[in-house]
Amino acid sequence: MPMKIAPEQTFNERVQTGLDDSYMRETVRSAQERLYTNKSKAENDLGHWEEWRTLSEQIRSHTLENLDYYLEQLSDNVVKNGGHIYFAQTPEEANQYVKKVAAEKEAKKIIKSKSMVTEETSMNEALEEIGIEVVESDLGEYILQVDDHDPPSHIVAPALHKNKEQIRDTFERLKGYDKSSKPEELTQFAREQLREEFLEADIGITGCNFAVAESGSVALVTNEGNARLATTIPKTQISVMGMERIVPTWEELDIMVSMLCRSAVGQKLTSYVTGLTGPRGEDDLDGPEEFHLVVLDNGRSNILGTAFQSALHCIRCAACINVCPVYRHVGGHSYGSIYPGPIGAVLTPLLEGYEDHKDLPYASSLCAACTDACPVKIPLHEHLIEHRKIIAEEEKKTSLGEAYAMKGFGLAASSPGLFQMATKTAPYMLSPLTKEGAIEKGPGMMSGWTEIRSFPAPEKERFRDWFKNRSKKGSSS
Amino acid sequence: MTKGTMYNREAFLNNIAAKLGRERKRSGVTRPIYETQPQWDVMADYSTDQLVDVLKKQCEVIHTDVEETTMEKLPIVIDSVLKKYGAEKAVVWDDPRFSAFGLDSFLVREDVDIWGEAPGRENIRISEQADLGITFADYTLAESGTVVLMNGVGKGQSVSLLPTYYIGLIPLSTIVPRMSQVTRSIHKEAEAGRRVPSCINFISGPSNSADIELDLVVGVHGPIRATYILFDDR
Ligand code: SF4
Numbered sequence: 035m036p037m038k039i040a041p042e043q044t045f046n047e048r049v050q051t052g053l054d055d056s057y058m059r060e061t062v063r064s065a066q067e068r069l070y071t072n073k074s075k076a077e078n079d080l081g082h083w084e085e086w087r088t089l090s091e092q093i094r095s096h097t098l099e100n101l102d103y104y105l106e107q108l109s110d111n112v113v114k115n116g117g118h119i120y121f122a123q124t125p126e127e128a129n130q131y132v133k134k135v136a137a138e139k140e141a142k143k144i145i146k147s148k149s150m151v152t153e154e155t156s157m158n159e160a161l162e163e164i165g166i167e168v169v170e171s172d173l174g175e176y177i178l179q180v181d182d183h184d185p186p187s188h189i190v191a192p193a194l195h196k197n198k199e200q201i202r203d204t205f206e207r208l209k210g211y212d213k214s215s216k217p218e219e220l221t222q223f224a225r226e227q228l229r230e231e232f233l234e235a236d237i238g239i240t241g242c243n244f245a246v247a248e249s250g251s252v253a254l255v256t257n258e259g260n261a262r263l264a265t266t267i268p269k270t271q272i273s274v275m276g277m278e279r280i281v282p283t284w285e286e287l288d289i290m291v292s293m294l295c296r297s298a299v300g301q302k303l304t305s306y307v308t309g310l311t312g313p314r315g316e317d318d319l320d321g322p323e324e325f326h327l328v329v330l331d332n333g334r335s336n337i338l339g340t341a342f343q344s345a346l347h348c349i350r351c352a353a354c355i356n357v358c359p360v361y362r363h364v365g366g367h368s369y370g371s372i373y374p375g376p377i378g379a380v381l382t383p384l385l386e387g388y389e390d391h392k393d394l395p396y397a398s399s400l401c402a403a404c405t406d407a408c409p410v411k412i413p414l415h416e417h418l419i420e421h422r423k424i425i426a427e428e429e430k431k432t433s434l435g436e437a438y439a440m441k442g443f444g445l446a447a448s449s450p451g452l453f454q455m456a457t458k459t460a461p462y463m464l465s466p467l468t469k470e471g472a473i474e475k476g477p478g479m480m481s482g483w484t485e486i487r488s489f490p491a492p493e494k495e496r497f498r499d500w501f502k503n504r505s506k507k508g509s510s511s
Numbered sequence: 512m513t514k515g516t517m518y519n520r521e522a523f524l525n526n527i528a529a530k531l532g533r534e535r536k537r538s539g540v541t542r543p544i545y546e547t548q549p550q551w552d553v554m555a556d557y558s559t560d561q562l563v564d565v566l567k568k569q570c571e572v573i574h575t576d577v578e579e580t581t582m583e584k585l586p587i588v589i590d591s592v593l594k595k596y597g598a599e600k601a602v603v604w605d606d607p608r609f610s611a612f613g614l615d616s617f618l619v620r621e622d623v624d625i626w627g628e629a630p631g632r633e634n635i636r637i638s639e640q641a642d643l644g645i646t647f648a649d650y651t652l653a654e655s656g657t658v659v660l661m662n663g664v665g666k667g668q669s670v671s672l673l674p675t676y677y678i679g680l681i682p683l684s685t686i687v688p689r690m691s692q693v694t695r696s697i698h699k700e701a702e703a704g705r706r707v708p709s710c711i712n713f714i715s716g717p718s719n720s721a722d723i724e725l726d727l728v729v730g731v732h733g734p735i736r737a738t739y740i741l742f743d744d745r
Contacts, residue, residue, distance in 0.1 A: 113515030121523035174722035259718035259733025
């Protein structure tokens with residue numbers, strides 16, 4: 035199951051690991067604060083943020099409603115430009131195709147820029163199995179790869195759980211690094227190491243922030259320049275996209291990129307926004323000679339036409355993760371999925387089924403800060419409630435596990451803990467975020483969830499204590 | 512041009528249509544009239560001078576130096592930036608604007624290589640070894656401090672990417688408020704059935720990363736420092 039992180043541990047064990055890791059917790063806390071502050075400033079600078087959100091939501095829902103049409107247009111244009119497009123229903127199909135291309139090119143080394151979808155398919159492992167060296171070039175991904183494939187804990191800043199001393203030690207131990215833990219020196223080291231790799235690589239693999247249907251283009255939004263290198267030097271480029279990552283025209287691309295950059299990192303635009311259309315022209319002297327686009331379903335189509343369809347509007351900005359009080363406390367790895375935080379809790383059970391992820395919809399205080407933060411207005415906390423209802427129904431049917439029965443609200447109710455996070459403790463835990471009034475809205479927005487009103491007033495209990503007590507009771511897998 | 516290929520499309524798209532609970536849509540889909548379009552209000556009535564002010568301010572945010580000069584002084588200013596960076600080798604686009612803006616003498620300098628003069632992939636190696644790359648901006652975005660490069664023949668992507676330092680030459684006539692104006696014109700091209708350039712780059716300052724404890728480090732895989740030189744060509 036490629037989306038999983040630390041599947042050998044239970045949800046409880048992963049959360050405990052997160053709670054015990056004080057380095058990680060401190061790093062995550064300050065990161066959340068900074069990312070949130072940067073985003074707020076970017077919203078204010080732009081002005082009319084709600085109008086931008088409305089427009090973005092309209093674009094995303096129109097595109098998803100007509101997804102077959104726009105993917106058809108995209109594929110026609112990719113082919114017209116001389117590129118190759120492969121529609122993959124499963125991770126295996128996607129990996130198989132990429133392996134086939136790599137074999138045809140007799141590739142020995144592949145350089146990759148950041149791509150969550152290839153994490154989903156475990157593409158690196160698939161390629162390594164046939165003897166190809168795969169090098170991650172995004173700084174965060176590179177750090178994780180050097181550190182014995184530590185899994186990512188955040189979808190924008192994958193190595194967020196590590197502090198600079200840990201990174202220095204890793205580089206020292208495994209790469210012969212002998213300088214300080216200054217981020218500048220660590221980064222310079224990675225630049226030097228990776229430049230060589232770029233020049234030697236036979237194939238560059240990238241993700242895709244948005245494909246543009248009208249021209250058959252792929253847009254990459256980055257700061258480091260590694261995605262540009264991966265699409266400039268190697269002779270073959272393979273981009274891999276989730277099937278929903280598409281916009282009708284360049285005009286919608288403008289809006290989505292404007293929102294993504296601001297919501298993810300508080301920038302007006304990242305250093306590089308690159309639109310790539312097919313392989314190089316006949317007289318061009320750089321850029322790939324061959325261009326392949328892999329479009330992956332992997333369970334996404336099952337979300338279409340359901341109450342959860344808007345989860346596919348996600349542009350992977352991580353704004354919801356950056357305001358989540360639960361993420362702040364337990365860190366990304368606790369979610370057991372490469373997609374952590376509120377969007378992870380919504381998406382992972384949809385893509386992989388409830389069986390292994392039925393804890394996730396409860397890893398939320400339903401404070402609705404995520405919903406407020408989302409640039410495309412996905413009602414994340416409502417989706418989580420919907421998940422809980424479904425899980426409760428299922429549990430009732432099979433009469434297994436009282437823990438998830440709707441009457442007790444499973445995890446949230448096994449102790450006042452999580453519920454409390456939605457009410458009393460949330461303002462305390464989110465104190466830097468309350469200024470904008472996001473959290474005060476929380477309880478009000480829960481009113482749709484009527485049963486919650488009959489809850490006893492929760493007692494004061496810190497999340498850590500609550501979690502300890504809850505674990506003792508052994509209320510969940 | 513190589514011939515494109517397509518795999519598994521019909522089954523894949525049929526499944527999507529089925530999940531959406533309807534027949535495949537193959538035509539007749541038009542974009543909605545969006546109820547709100549705030550992008551067109553951004554700096555809508557700004558003069559070029561006002562846009563230049565916005566651009567300069569944004570450049571402070573994105574760690575990019577700005578020089579303002581005239582067409583006549585352009586060679587001197589470029590030279591001073593080369594000296595500032597201690598650059599010994601520069602690589603530039605093969606772009607008629609160098610001549611048009613009186614930079615012929617610059618192009619024949621010993622320490623300047625022109626993209627495309629060497630055969631094939633040798634140009635990538637030359638750029639990789641150059642200390643500094645120079646290109647013109649095809650458009651310039653005031654809001655985000657962005658130079659837009661339409662790469663293609665003579666205009667290699669490597670020039671703005673592989674050298675340690677980068678200079679963007681910005682004729683004031685290229686300045687627009689934001690990305691919207693540029694994407695609209697690309698959209699018009701695509702709508703008219705013309706192929707858009709194979710690589711369009713929106714570049715806002717030097718490369719950077721905040722992957723280590725969210726501390727911003729300027730200079731990762733792309734250039735580590737950048738200067739924009741603004742000059743009036745109107
Ligand atoms: S759900 Fe919304 S806020 Fe969260 S990552 Fe996706 S787009 Fe961003």
